[in-house]
Amino acid sequence: xxxxxxxxxxxxxxxxxxxxxxxxxxxxxxxxxxxxxxxxxxxxxxxxxxxxxxxxxxxxxxxxxxxxxxxxxxxxxxxxxxxxxxxxxxxxxxxxxxxxxxxxxxxxxxxxxxxxxxxxxxxxxxxxxxxxxxxxxxxxxxxxxxxxxxxxxxxxxxxxxxxxxxxxxxxxxxxxxxxxxxxxxxxxxxxxxxxxxxxxxxxxxxxxxxxxxxxxxxxxxxxxxxxxxxxxxxxxxxxxxxxxxxxxxxxxxxxxxxxxxxxxxxxxxxxxxxxxxxxxxxxxxxxxxxxxxxxxxxxxxxxxxxxxxxxxxxxxxxxxxxxxxxxxxxxxxxxxxxxxxxxxxxxxxxxxxxxxxxxxxxxxxxxxxxxxxxxxxxxxxxxxxxxxxxxxxxxxxxxxxxxxxxxxxxxxxxxxxxxxxxxxxx
Amino acid sequence: xxxxxxxxxxxxxxxxxxxxxxxxxxxxxxxxxxxxxxxxxxxxxxxxxxxxxxxxxxxxxxxxxxxxxxxxxxxxxxxxxxxxxxxxxxxxxxxxxxxxxxxxxxxxxxxxxxxxxxxxxxxxxxxxxxxxxxxxxxxxxxxxxxxxxxxxxxxxxxxxxxxxxxxxxxxxxxxxxxxxxxxxxxxxxxxxxxxxxxxxxxxxxxxxxxxxxxxxxxxxxxxxxxxxxxxxxxxxxxxxxxxxxxxxxxxxxxxxxxxxxxxxxxxxxxxxxxxxxxxxxxxxxxxxxxxxxxxxxxxxxxxxxxxxxxxxxxxxxxxxxxxxxxxxxxxxxxxxxxxxxxxxxxxxxxxxxxxxxxxxxxxxxxxxxxxxxxxxxxxxxxxxxxxxxxxxxxxxxxxxxxxxxxxxxxxxxxxxxxxxxxxxxx
Numbered sequence: 001x002x003x004x005x006x007x008x009x010x011x012x013x014x015x016x017x018x019x020x021x022x023x024x025x026x027x028x029x030x031x032x033x034x035x036x037x038x039x040x041x042x043x044x045x046x047x048x049x050x051x052x053x054x055x056x057x058x059x060x061x062x063x064x065x066x067x068x069x070x071x072x073x074x075x076x077x078x079x080x081x082x083x084x085x086x087x088x089x090x091x092x093x094x095x096x097x098x099x100x101x102x103x104x105x106x107x108x109x110x111x112x113x114x115x116x117x118x119x120x121x122x123x124x125x126x127x128x129x130x131x132x133x134x135x136x137x138x139x140x141x142x143x144x145x146x147x148x149x150x151x152x153x154x155x156x157x158x159x160x161x162x163x164x165x166x167x168x169x170x171x172x173x174x175x176x177x178x179x180x181x182x183x184x185x186x187x188x189x190x191x192x193x194x195x196x197x198x199x200x201x202x203x204x205x206x207x208x209x210x211x212x213x214x215x216x217x218x219x220x221x222x223x224x225x226x227x228x229x230x231x232x233x234x235x236x237x238x239x240x241x242x243x244x245x246x247x248x249x250x251x252x253x254x255x256x257x258x259x260x261x262x263x264x265x266x267x268x269x270x271x272x273x274x275x276x277x278x279x280x281x282x283x284x285x286x287x288x289x290x291x292x293x294x295x296x297x298x299x300x301x302x303x304x305x306x307x308x309x310x311x312x313x314x315x316x317x318x319x320x321x322x323x324x325x326x327x328x329x330x331x332x333x334x335x336x337x338x339x340x341x342x343x344x345x346x347x348x349x350x351x352x353x354x355x356x357x358x359x360x361x362x363x364x365x366x367x368x369x370x371x372x373x374x375x376x377x378x379x380x381x382x383x384x385x386x387x388x389x390x391x392x393x394x395x396x397x398x399x400x401x402x403x404x405x406x407x408x409x410x411x412x413x414x415x416x417x418x419x420x421x422x423x424x425x426x
Numbered sequence: 427x428x429x430x431x432x433x434x435x436x437x438x439x440x441x442x443x444x445x446x447x448x449x450x451x452x453x454x455x456x457x458x459x460x461x462x463x464x465x466x467x468x469x470x471x472x473x474x475x476x477x478x479x480x481x482x483x484x485x486x487x488x489x490x491x492x493x494x495x496x497x498x499x500x501x502x503x504x505x506x507x508x509x510x511x512x513x514x515x516x517x518x519x520x521x522x523x524x525x526x527x528x529x530x531x532x533x534x535x536x537x538x539x540x541x542x543x544x545x546x547x548x549x550x551x552x553x554x555x556x557x558x559x560x561x562x563x564x565x566x567x568x569x570x571x572x573x574x575x576x577x578x579x580x581x582x583x584x585x586x587x588x589x590x591x592x593x594x595x596x597x598x599x600x601x602x603x604x605x606x607x608x609x610x611x612x613x614x615x616x617x618x619x620x621x622x623x624x625x626x627x628x629x630x631x632x633x634x635x636x637x638x639x640x641x642x643x644x645x646x647x648x649x650x651x652x653x654x655x656x657x658x659x660x661x662x663x664x665x666x667x668x669x670x671x672x673x674x675x676x677x678x679x680x681x682x683x684x685x686x687x688x689x690x691x692x693x694x695x696x697x698x699x700x701x702x703x704x705x706x707x708x709x710x711x712x713x714x715x716x717x718x719x720x721x722x723x724x725x726x727x728x729x730x731x732x733x734x735x736x737x738x739x740x741x742x743x744x745x746x747x748x749x750x751x752x753x754x755x756x757x758x759x760x761x762x763x764x765x766x767x768x769x770x771x772x773x774x775x776x777x778x779x780x781x782x783x784x785x786x787x788x789x790x791x792x793x794x795x796x797x798x799x800x801x802x803x804x805x806x807x808x809x810x811x812x813x814x815x816x817x818x819x820x821x822x823x824x825x826x827x828x829x830x831x832x833x834x835x836x837x838x839x840x841x842x843x844x845x846x847x848x849x850x851x852x
Contacts, residue, residue: 031640033757134716136570144562147736214457289729290560297719307715310573318753327748331459
């Protein structure tokens with residue numbers, strides 16, 4: 001009843017996991033009914049100081065040896081990035097070893113190939129920790145909700161940007177100082193690009209969409225924009241209109257195809273996701289039978305993520321010990337992707353305009369002339385300083401882009417100062 | 427790749443499920459990669475009018491024939507209640523057929539025996555729909571969080587009482603009229619006892635606790651009180667103090683044993699569960715590594731519950747088709763239960779007192795003399811009409827009961843008009 005575990009990657013999650021496998025071995029055995037034996041932890045630099053001590057022989061800098069060692073029954077990939085992680089995972093699966101990974105980038109890019117390799121070998125590839133840290137969402141989507149025709153998934157799946165946006169909302173801080181604070185506190189990395197540009201969220205959105213709709217969506221299929229251009233003044237105006245900003249992952253299947261996108265979105269302040277603050281994550285699932293489901297919790301961090309990985313290790317070990325061919329958990333049917341330009345979006349627009357007679361008529365004609373209709377309008381200030389705020393009704397993304405470009409060409413419009421997508425109230 | 431499904435019980439959930447198996451057969455096949463063939467729907471009265479039409483031969487009034495028919499590979503039990511449901515489930519499992527059930531009463535009472543019977547036959551017993559309707563919570567607790575040392579689970583797991591309490595909070599309605607409205611709208615049954623007395627929530631609490639702590643907790647081990655005695659005036663006072671009432675299922679393991687209870691609880695108005703309104707359900711999970719997780723959604727209803735059942739059917743069918751011995755998903759270790767009297771609770775107390783010098787000193791001495799300490803006190807009114815509101819610090823339930831009894835004996839106390847447990851702010 002012992003499973004030999006080999007961990008690839010000795011960073012925050014790998015270190016925390018290895019430590020728990022050693023210190024909680026008896027507790028896991030009592031609760032889960034199986035014995036997990038940490039055989040290896042493959043790290044980049046053997047000599048680097050570490051917060052935990054490991055028994056002799058556990059640390060190695062040769063990940064390929066971990067995958068090949070016959071005493072390793074199950075491989076845990078926590079290196080991150082595409083290579084060598086991808087080939088090591090594939091090699092493990094092909095040799096009949098189940099794999100647990102937290103690598104969203106890898107799963108979003110090569111998930112279909114890896115899942116098929118796992119199925120061909122009759123073993124599991126589990127990746128609960130790839131989205132939402134400790135929040136159980138992969139298993140609920142792919143198993144519990146396998147019978148639901150999910151129509152929409154909305155996710156706050158990047159803690160760094162949610163922390164920054166919460167700071168901007170609470171304190172009126174500009175983006176740059178909220179980012180600096182996030183970096184000081186360790187919520188953002190020195191190079192924050194992957195988080196603030198939406199890249200990390202896009203990988204997670206691709207995974208959520210693939211599992212929700214049973215149609216493979218790769219990270220390259222996800223439209224993405226980051227939060228870098230958001231101004232404090234628009235957060236303030238949006239609050240007055242009853243909205244607040246989130247970097248939202250949106251995956252929808254309207255029956256005309258699957259669309260997946262990540263962008264700054266103004267959500268109604270009474271939406272369930274509006275309560276998700278700071279570095280918290282949450283996923284909101286909509287379907288005709290389940291109506292609305294919400295899953296929320298810590299989206300990152302060594303200990304929460306290690307818990308998600310450990311849950312997958314226990315599931316996979318139970319399967320190993322049952323000696324079973326593992327049934328497939330997910331399956332990708334035909335389905336088709338829908339171009340973002342066709343998808344209906346709503347927008348908040350802030351125009352800096354000259355205030356003279358006929359200006360509003362000219363602007364309204366330009367918006368309407370591009371098949372976009374206005375839900376509400378507010379005018380602030382007068383004369384040379386006039387600001388117009390618009391919220392538009394849903395219409396195709398392409399029409400909105402044309403309308404925004406046309407507004408920028410008008411002589412009476414000094415500047416289209418902000419254009420942010422809006423989640424319409426449900 | 428076809429699985430023959432036999433459903434026992436043609437009520438709201440059974441009818442909705444049978445209808446979906448017939449009408450969504452192709453969609454399920456596309457998404458899940460398997461074909462589910464509805465063989466039987468066992469109902470109580472064959473002649474009763476039904477909202478859906480079924481093919482000839484599907485309806486039967488002989489549930490034992492469904493279990494025994496060799497064309498039925500998988501049994502779905504939606505009859506509810508203890509018998510004959512329990513023996514039919516046991517018979518199916520013993521004959522090597524996996525079972526999916528939504529029957530919380532049965533699982534809470536005989537779950538250990540049934541899970542062991544399933545394990546002995548190498549098949550699954552799945553019951554995602556038994557708690558929280560469409561909210562995936564059973565699988566997350568027993569699989570995703572198998573590696574977490576969960577310390578506390580708080581659940582709003584009865585939609586009827588949550589609807590009634592939300593009405594009382596929003597409109598200041600008394601219990602009786604909020605109950606009548608819930609009955610009018612179909613949220614409460616003509617005999618609401620099982621809901622309002624906490625019995626339904628107690629079964630669900632027992633299941634949540636068993637899975638969270640890996641220690642078997644039967645429904646008879648759950649302390650329970652209902653919401654029937656709650657007065658609108660105390661909801662109003664509690665709101666002023668920053669609290670609102672929920673019928674809360676509380677399962678905790680403080681290291682000194684597992685305690686499970688269901689009772690009206692005043693929770694801080696900024697607690698994540700405070701946003702769960704109307705007939706919604708939610709489960710909140712706390713642990714040292716995951717910190718806080720929240721799962722929320724519709725807790726009952728034919729369509730949401732049918733989705734949860736269908737997810738279990740698909741999982742179980744995939745296992746059947748893989749031809750595997752199914753590994754155990756849960757395991758009950760030793761662990762011990764803790765008597766509720768030893769558990770630390772906090773209370774809201776409303777005393778109607780005579781307002782004369784020395785009264786407060788006498789009351790404070792009585793509370794302190796029973797090893798309970800006061801967190802805050804508010805005096806309302808004067809003279810003959812004086813009301814004192816206390817919130818106490820956590821101390822053992824037994825001490826609180828003694829203090830409350832002793833307060834009732836004091837001459838200066840006209841009445842201990844309300845005593846409601848409080849969830850301390852975290």
